[in-house]
Amino acid sequence: MNQLHVGVIGLGFVGLPLSLSYAMKGAKVIGVDVLPRLVEELNQGISYHQEYDEGKPLAEILREELAKGNFRATTDYREAANEVNHYIVTVGIPVRNGDPDLSYLISAAESLSQVLKKGDLVVLRSTVVPGTTEEIFLPILEKSGLKAGVDFDLAYSSERIAEGRAFEEFRTMPLAVGGVTEASALRAKEFLSFVTEAEITLSSIKIVETAKVIENVQRDVNIAMVQEFARFAEGMGINTAELIRVANTHKRVNLLVPGPGVGGYCLPNAYYYLQPKAAEMGLRLGLLEMARQINDAVPGVLVTMMEEGLKKRGKGIREAKIAVLGLAMKDYSNDDRISPCHQVVSLLISKGAIVKAYDPAVPSRYPFKVDTLEEAADGADGLFFLAMQKAFEGIRWQELLGRMSENAVLVDAKNRIPYDLKAEVIRI
Numbered sequence: 462m463n464q465l466h467v468g469v470i471g472l473g474f475v476g477l478p479l480s481l482s483y484a485m486k487g488a489k490v491i492g493v494d495v496l497p498r499l500v501e502e503l504n505q506g507i508s509y510h511q512e513y514d515e516g517k518p519l520a521e522i523l524r525e526e527l528a529k530g531n532f533r534a535t536t537d538y539r540e541a542a543n544e545v546n547h548y549i550v551t552v553g554i555p556v557r558n559g560d561p562d563l564s565y566l567i568s569a570a571e572s573l574s575q576v577l578k579k580g581d582l583v584v585l586r587s588t589v590v591p592g593t594t595e596e597i598f599l600p601i602l603e604k605s606g607l608k609a610g611v612d613f614d615l616a617y618s619s620e621r622i623a624e625g626r627a628f629e630e631f632r633t634m635p636l637a638v639g640g641v642t643e644a645s646a647l648r649a650k651e652f653l654s655f656v657t658e659a660e661i662t663l664s665s666i667k668i669v670e671t672a673k674v675i676e677n678v679q680r681d682v683n684i685a686m687v688q689e690f691a692r693f694a695e696g697m698g699i700n701t702a703e704l705i706r707v708a709n710t711h712k713r714v715n716l717l718v719p720g721p722g723v724g725g726y727c728l729p730n731a732y733y734y735l736q737p738k739a740a741e742m743g744l745r746l747g748l749l750e751m752a753r754q755i756n757d758a759v760p761g762v763l764v765t766m767m768e769e770g771l772k773k774r775g776k777g778i779r780e781a782k783i784a785v786l787g788l789a790m791k792d793y794s795n796d797d798r799i800s801p802c803h804q805v806v807s808l809l810i811s812k813g814a815i816v817k818a819y820d821p822a823v824p825s826r827y828p829f830k831v832d833t834l835e836e837a838a839d840g841a842d843g844l845f846f847l848a849m850q851k852a853f854e855g856i857r858w859q860e861l862l863g864r865m866s867e868n869a870v871l872v873d874a875k876n877r878i879p880y881d882l883k884a885e886v887i888r889i
């Protein structure tokens with residue numbers, strides 16, 4: 462049987478584990494990224510991603526696949542094009558001041574158009590503003606002189622994995638795919654099923670693009686809803702986690718738990734992917750917009766809780782020493798992009814607090830980041846618990862409390878601080 466040759470464009474949180482998933486199944490994969498340092502590190506077997514396949518860390522899988530010759534990374538599209546005829550594009554569309562920035566996707570499409578060959582298949586898997594595949598991506602690829610659906614196949618299939626479960630979910634998460642022609646869709650389906658064992662539903666490109674965005678938006682709205690329940694519960698003097706636990710005993714109720722806000726690449730961006738199209742159509746998505754505002758406001762709510770807790774103890778936030786445990790955008794992640802924890806830190810700093818944040822899973826360096834739990838806690842007047850990490854599972858809370866200043870204020874956004882701790886804990 463001929464070996465499958467795959468080019469993955471964009472070697473980030475999605476592209477890297479996806480490349481390795483194809484490589485582990487025996488495909489020959491060339492990953493393309495614009496970051497020379499990343500490419501160099503990957504070719505040396507270095508990666509910081511917190512992904513595991515049945516317990517095996519991603520970096521170990523990377524080294525195995527490099528050694529087998531099934532994976533290598535490059536910055537050179539031409540080098541990839543010489544070997545591959547199946548492409549997956551996984552570059553991101555960041556949102557800046559509420560506007561989706563398509564420049565990475567456009568630049569990837571421009572580069573690909575220069576090396577595209579007759580007979581290639583291109584599957585776009587980035588989360589996009591609905592309509593992007595046909596209205597923006599396709600015309601750029603056709604600058605190659607080749608026609609989509611005639612000379613090369615083009616399809617869109619959304620990516621639905623959750624960071625931290627990538628390897629498992631590439632195999633088990635059902636997918637949807639749409640193609641510029643039925644032949645493109647069917648070819649993409651077969652290509653995707655090389656890794657995905659779950660059902661793959663065929664639909665139109667626009668439906669698959671839009672479905673992905675509304676899947677994310679519904680989580681954003683659900684989280685905003687439980688934030689309002691949490692504020693109500695706090696006012697009532699009842700425990701939010703217990704309230705949700707009881708409500709969820711109803712068979713048709715499935716409330717999420719509130720946290721420090723909504724972070725990461727996917728959920729906070731989702732509304733802004735719908736909004737430009739809605740505006741074009743003269744539509745206002747009021748509920749979705751409000752959910753975004755509610756979730757964006759949560760870090761501010763937490764900081765106010767801290768300020769009020771300190772005030773009760775006769776302290777001000779200015780010059781207060783505040784420990785922050787967790788910077789990742791969600792529990793057990795090394796990804797701190799668009800993390801609400803950063804918003805908490807920024808707000809604290811803007812109010813004159815001295816912040817010492819500790820998150821051993823997040824590799825990025827910041828002036829306020831410290832290397833040990835003790836450094837963060839020593840003499841702290843307040844502590845935020847914002848994201849769970851493996852290293853936090855064994856925290857001896859009473860001991861940690863002993864390092865902090867007397868009567869310290871603890872704000873727990875994850876409901877993780879033990880209930881028997883001899884301290885007053887503000888829980889959300």
Ligand SMILES: NC(=O)c1ccc[n+]([C@@H]2O[C@H](COP(=O)([O-])OP(=O)(O)OC[C@H]3O[C@@H](n4cnc5c(N)ncnc54)[C@H](O)[C@@H]3O)[C@@H](O)[C@H]2O)c1
Binds near residue numbers: 476494553565620
């Ligand atoms: N992270 C997730 O869990 C997740 C889940 C589902 C869907 N998605 C979607 O998948 C897409 C990728 O997300 P991610 O988290 O992997 O992003 P990422 O930022 O981690 O990775 C994107 C990579 O693309 C590279 N890149 C940018 N421009 C390029 C170009 N012109 N050519 C080649 N490489 C280029 C970047 O250097 C980066 O390494 C996004 O659309 C995101 O919304 C992400």
